[in-house]
Amino acid sequence: MSYTAHSSAILDEGSQIGKGSRIWHFVHVCGGARIGKSVSLGQNVFVGNNVFIGDKCKIQNNVSVYDNVTLEEGVFCGPSMVFTNVYNPRSLIDRKCEYKNTIVKRGATLGANCTILCGITIGEFAFIGAGAVVNKDVPAYSLIVGVPGKQIGWMSEFGEQIPLSLRGCGRYTCPHTGDVYELCVDQLKKHGVSK
Numbered sequence: 001m002s003y004t005a006h007s008s009a010i011l012d013e014g015s016q017i018g019k020g021s022r023i024w025h026f027v028h029v030c031g032g033a034r035i036g037k038s039v040s041l042g043q044n045v046f047v048g049n050n051v052f053i054g055d056k057c058k059i060q061n062n063v064s065v066y067d068n069v070t071l072e073e074g075v076f077c078g079p080s081m082v083f084t085n086v087y088n089p090r091s092l093i094d095r096k097c098e099y100k101n102t103i104v105k106r107g108a109t110l111g112a113n114c115t116i117l118c119g120i121t122i123g124e125f126a127f128i129g130a131g132a133v134v135n136k137d138v139p140a141y142s143l144i145v146g147v148p149g150k151q152i153g154w155m156s157e158f159g160e161q162i163p164l165s166l167r168g169c170g171r172y173t174c175p176h177t178g179d180v181y182e183l184c185v186d187q188l189k190k191h192g193v194s195k
Contacts, residue, residue, distance in 0.1 A: 002018075002019040003021040004021070005027075006027070008025050008026050008027075009027040010027070010028045011023070014031035014032060015030065015031050015032070015047075016035060018036040018039060019037045019038075020037050022040045024042050025044070027041050027042075027044070027046075027047075028045075029047045030048050032050055032051075034052045035053045037056070038056045039053055039057045040059065041059050042058075042063070043061045045059050045062070045063050050067040051065050051069050053075075054072045054106070056073055057071050057074065058075075059071075060077060061079050062080040063082075067085055068085050069102045070102070072104060072105050072108075072124075075105075075106070075108050077110050078130065079112045081110045081111065081113060083118070085118045087119065099118070101119065102120060102121075103122070104121075105121065105122060105123050105124040105125075105126070106124045107124055108122050108123070108128070108138075111127075112131070114129065114132045116134050117133070117135045120135070120136060121137050121138070123137075123140030124141070125140060126140060126142050126143075127143045128144050129144060141162075141188040142188075154166075154188045158176045158179075164181070166186070169185075170182070171183075179192060
């Protein structure tokens with residue numbers, strides 16, 4: 001076994017779990033799940049059948065990753081945050097054929113107790129604040145807070161707010177990494193390390 005799992009974890013036959021991953025108390029991984037390398041699944045995490053979790057993701061305690069959710073490399077899911085996969089659920093109506101795909105791009109952070117409605121894409125290195133409710137696509141590097149979630153700024157890959165306005169143009173060099181970010185036409189792009 002190339003990963004570590006607590007004895008209380010339930011890992012259904014057929015699940016794929018990458019090398020160096022750590023699976024803690026009371027986790028349930030369904031048989032169709034694909035989990036990358038060096039992933040951490042905290043206590044009481046549930047992973048559905050049609051789920052992909054990329055390398056180096058960290059999923060904190062009490063998170064359920066339901067069918068049709070894709071987490072790319074390095075996604076952070078804070079404690080008790082929520083994914084959904086049906087837009088208008090009813091207990092008396094079977095809507096499994098209506099599951100919507102949710103994609104969380106590389107390096108994004110989903111804060112504690114936030115809710116991600118199904119059928120949206122969260123851009124690379126976006127940062128969703130604790131308790132936010134996200135009901136539409138999120139641009140790369142954006143900082144989203146509130147109910148419903150609204151963009152209030154931009155975040156660096158290092159995880160600090162970039163001091164640029166939401167609109168207009170500008171440049172910022174991260175003091176920690178030297179990466180240069182450029183804002184133009186309401187889109188933030190990273191250009192790599194400054195020289």
